[in-house]
Amino acid sequence: GHQDWSEATDPVKLYGRLSEFTQLRQMVLDKQHRLIQILGMAGVGKTALATVIARAVQPEFEFVIWKSLHHAPTTHTALTSILQFLVKRTGKNIKLLTRTDEKELLIEQLQKHRCLLVFDHFDSVLCGDQYAGYSRQGYEAYRELLQTVAEIAHQSCLLITSREKPRVMGVEDYHIYSLRLNGLPLSECQQICSDYTSLTGTTEEWRSLIERCDGNPLILKTAVAYIQDYFDGRVSNYLQYLKHGRLLFSDLRDLLSQQFERLSSVEKELAYRLAIHQKPLSISQFREEIMLSTTQQFWLEGLDSLHRRSLLHRQGGNLSLDLMMKTYINECLTEQRDNFLSKPKLEIVA
Secondary structure, eight states: OEEOOSSSSSOOOOOOOOHHEEEEEEHHHHSSSEEEEEEEEEEESSSHHHHHHHHHHGGOOOOEEEEEEETOHHHHHHHHHHHHHHHHHHHHOOOGGGGSSSHHHHOOOOOOOOEEEEEEOGGGGGGGGSSTTTTTTTTTHHHHHHHHHHHOSSSSSEEEEESSOOOOOOOOOEEEEEEEOOOOOOOHHHHHTTOOOBOOOOOOHHHHHHTTTTHHHHHHHHHHHHHHHHHHTTTHHHHHHHTSSSSOOOOHHHHHHHHTTSOHHHHHHHHHHHTOOOOOHHHHHHHHHHTTTTTTHHHHHHHHHHTTTTTTTEEETEEEEEEEHHHHHHHHHHHHHHHHHHSSSSSOOO
């Protein structure tokens, strides 16, 4: 087969995720699921999992093409690049590319050839400052492409990674599969920690560190690197520091700040109200909490949007905010408490 990995990141070690890998591999290969979405917070391992899957299944496909949308290329740029690769390798006339409807030509190619397309960082072409999943202005064609790929019969598969779930309407779920990645369980996080043999800590100290990082591989690796460099390699020293200092170092803080700024004003208020509670809230408790709020009539849309962004956890009828976002909001609140008390609305500045 033919592969274009020119826009892929270097392969990284994948920790755990065996059941997710097995499940997704099967779905990529079954010819029923035309659109597969790997969703989750920054750093949780979406790209790593997509890379491992795409490389594992490449012998089964005529074409594997990886596109990074991190810098938000226009659909014209992305589709032209994909079509040029496909058309060159199939020996067809390159003049085909002068047709105006690139989407139509791409679907034709997906019908004729067994292709795996990967769109990494799909959230880069989605809009911030409103409810999750809508396209940025000028990038609507990406969402239309997802819709078409899911609706029209072909023998290929489009795999996307995204922090937000795109809104694809009116399509039978039978052809779309979404997998939300949460933090890794304790045993798999310990594998990450075991790579840093120079660190010392008791089992309980490691457990505490992993819980504070919410099982997020990127956040855990960052914390471990800081412990190595600034805390004499002792987990206990770092945990002691956390009693008075920040969990989130500047790079992680920037990441969460960017994600927070993408929220609509309704979502910011709902996130704030969830963040200030230690324990999860039931739906009725939450509705009581926002009874006098200006967001009261929009609470359901706001919660749905937070869930699309993997920021809301729902378990047994209870609601809680993603631990890292909760930590970020509470750290900002601690710094700006006086400022917050004088303002009726939440405005967080990183």
